[in-house]
Amino acid sequence: MRDNNEMPGHLARRFQQIAVAVFLAEVGEAGFDLTPVQYAALASIKANPGIDQATLAGLIAYDRTTITGVVDRLVQKNLLVRRASSRDRRARELEITDEGKRTLRAITPAVEEAQRIMLRGLTPKEAAELMRLMRKAIAAGNELSRAPLRETTS
Template sequence: MSEVDQMPGHLIRRFQQIAVAIFHAEVAKTGVDLTPVQYAAMAKIAEIDGVDQATLAGLIAYDRATITGVVDRLVQKGYIERVVSTRDRRARELHLTDTGCDIFAKVSPAVLQAQKSMLAGLDGAEQSELLRLMAKAIAAGNEQSRAPLKTD
């Protein structure tokens, strides 16, 4: 291996390329057009019904400008809706629509299969260790990100 092939940034970028390709291939089998970040947004909205857009951005580690486009596309597809918050008229609560709930249920098994496929070259202990180490490295560098993950 050359020096660049051993650099963590290069390896992470390659793994991201592979992960996105696998995600798209698995989700395409369902006939649904959905990106990984759109799925993450829908998953978090399903988990926290009525979450506001700014909080959603922090919960999935995306900047506010990017999350606006993601939410706009999900609204256009009819998967989520924005509702003016009863607590803060400036905020918009996000809810899955009935169609969004159906789509989320339809693609979730494909997304789970994609996660398994991404780690197929590793045995169970190696998969657990890789995920543990990735989470540790991400936690250590979280505040250096342009869009840090907000856990509270």
């Protein structure tokens, strides 16, 4: 058996585990109750007002069944509104609320700090290289998960 430290899958799980913990700690200290997934969704909706759930899922590489619950909770918190699309009656258009915008602005410093903390063991050069290598591996494996990234907003 290979050592855990030689298994990229194990290292990936561990790094993500720490990343989530750091995110929640920083955001919580700032007085907010928002998960990494909720933050990513909220930020993407602000950048793409009126986006539908399927497109949102593609932009941030979630499964569409996961989006349903995430959007539910953001609506519950009054950070989003979800309304039927007029052009396509299957689709739901998502719009960020004023409270959503305020929350995003207020939370951003904590999110940035979290990104720094999760890389605190690396030099700036190493951090950049780690991100480059993750991006490259992800690009090559994009189609291997059920929720691949889809860059198009159209």
